[in-house]
Amino acid sequence: MQITVKTFAQTREISKTPTLSIDVVVDSDTEATIAHVIAQLRELDRNWALALEGSILTAKNQQLCDSSTVLSPGDEVAFFPPVTGG
C-alpha cells in the first residue's frame, strides 16, 4: 500500500528526508497502521532510526493521531517533534 511520508523540524533534519513515498508491507489479514510505517522506516537506514527515536508526534492526513491509527492507500503520514509555536 502506497503512502506519502513527510517530516518536519528536527525529524526532517535527522532523517535527511523531507518527503518520501513508501510501500507499506503488511500481511493480507492485517490492517496497516502508523506503527508499521515507523518499523519499516527504522529499517531503512540509521538516519531514520535516529529521527524516530524519543517523543515524536504523528499526523495522518494533517490530523494528529497515534501509532495505532489505521492507514488507507494514498494517506499522508507526518512525523515531527513536539511543537514550539506561540
Place this chain on the structure above:
Amino acid sequence: MFAYIQEQDFDQGELYAQLQSQASAKTIGNTGAIVTFTGLVRDFNNAGDIDGIELEHYPGMTEKALSTLIDKAIERFSLTSAGAVHRVGRIYNNEQIVWVGCAAAHRQAAFDGACFLMDMLKQSVPLWKKEFKGDNSTWVEAKGSDDAAALKWMSER
C-alpha cells in the same frame, strides 16, 4: 473567525477592526469585551543572546489546526468572534510573531478565550522555532510548563 499563517508582519489595528466587525455582524450590540494578545520575539534565550528565530511549519495542517482551535474557543467560551495570526519564516528580535483576539459579551470569556488559544496553540499547531545567531541555529525544545498549561484547559472542562 479568521486564522492566518503568513511570513509578513501584521497590523494589530487592522486585525482588531476585522475581529470587531465580525463580532458585530454576528450579534449586533452584544459584544462588550475584546481581549487581544501579541507575542514578540525576545532577544535572549537559555543559551544567551540571539538575532532572531526561524519558524518552520506544516503547510496545510497549520492552517487547519489553528482554525479548529479557534472554532473550539468560540464554542467553549461563547465568543462572538475570535481570530489568530501566526508568522512563519525568519523573524528578528522584538518583532511581532503571534496575535490572538477574542470578542465576547463579557470580559472573563474574552480573557479566558485568549489564554486558551495561546496555551493550546503552543501544543497542537505544527510550528517549530529555531533560534539563530549569525550562522548558528538551535531548535527550541518544547517546555513542560507549556504542556501543563494546555492540560489545565483539557482537565477543567
